[in-house]
Amino acid sequence: MTLIYGHRGARGEAPENTLVSFQACLAAGVTRCELDLHLSKDLQLIVIHDASLKRTTGRRGKVSQYTAEQLLQMDARHNTAPWPSPCPIPSLEHLFSHCAFVHWQLEVKESSKKRAAQAIQAIVELSARFAMQDKIIITSSSRTVLRAAQAGAPHLARGLVAEYAWLNPIKIALRYQCQMLVLNWELATKQRIKQAQKAGLNVSVWTVNEPALMRRLVTYGADSLITDFPGLATATLGSL
Template sequence: MTLIYGHRGARGEAPENTLPSFRRALAAGVTRVELDLHLSADRQLMVIHDPTLRRTTGLGGKVSKHTAAELMRLDARRDGPSWPEPCPIPSLEQLFQACPEFEHYQLEVKSGSSGQSRIVLDAVSELVQRFGLKDKVVLTSSSRTLLKTASQDNYSLPTGLVEEYGLIDPLKSARRYGCRYLILNWKLCRLARIRKAQAMGLHVSVWTVNDPAMMQRLAEMGVDSLITDLPHLAVETLKQRA
């Protein structure tokens, strides 16, 4: 059975990476979610995709230059579906507290240096341990630096490689860094690649899939999970297939 992950919550149905967006995914019956993480100035994990605030809040500046308290006062509903109430940027801690119904999280880390990677890895581990989510989290990234750091440190949580372009063989990279998940841009999906990855023990998750015909096609190819902006549509589409 192909699983469904809500992309940034339910990006096509509510402002992305906000609590209303995650609640929309839950309302569709989707209990798995993908989200993005950046560090605040005081080293808190914040749920936001971009390194800057412009697109989602309309304000200038970098996420890393503001404290968590400052970021949580901003309204992040500027880009995306209209929403009647302000949608603050949540911390990862807030999300874990507010939505305990989720059964699995793909936490995509937007990271740079090895030093910053270690800060993020430690911060995620602390929250996961505190909320008892060890079996409900995979840490994903396109950053080879972060994945290499996790591998060298024998990181306790599973990791996943996010691959958009496939310029370097993603299967070799996933194996090199000890990943258990391979998160592919749908354009990179070939039946042979999917089957080879699964034969290596990788969970193959595909993003961002919003077209019903593509959802059906990828499910028929046997991908383990789909990441979609439209959880309600995905649930109905795969239900019809079943």
């Protein structure tokens, strides 16, 4: 059975990486999600895709230049699906408190060695406080992050996010003892999916928004699909 993950919540239906987006995902009956993490100035885990605030808030500066308290006051509705009321940037702690997902893909965007280690430590502490250790996987396209996760959180699952095929993504995932390979859909050939699974990797494919592509990836045997439209995905795959 192919599982469904909401991409940044339900990015196609509500402002991405906000509480309303994750609530929309759950309302569609999808209990798995993918999200992005940066650290605030005071080293809190903030749910936002870009290092810059410009695209989703219209504000100047970087996430790392503001405290969590400041960031949580910012409206993240710019350049996203329309929404009638303000949608604050959330912290991961806030989402853990308010959303009952059975599994979370936490994509860490920090790339420097120091910041990656700090982000991993913050995930270790927060996941322990909420007893989420078995409900999360730390994912990243950064080898620095995966290396930090190996060292600082060996008890937590890891996943490589692969967008390009110029390096062997399966080989890299295994090098960092990952349990999951998160493949760009353009890389998700039937052969690569089968090879990854044969190597012991769970294969999650992003970002899958077209019903025909959803059906094709199911026939290829993908373990899960990450989509901007969780409701569409459940309707499409439920009819197979």
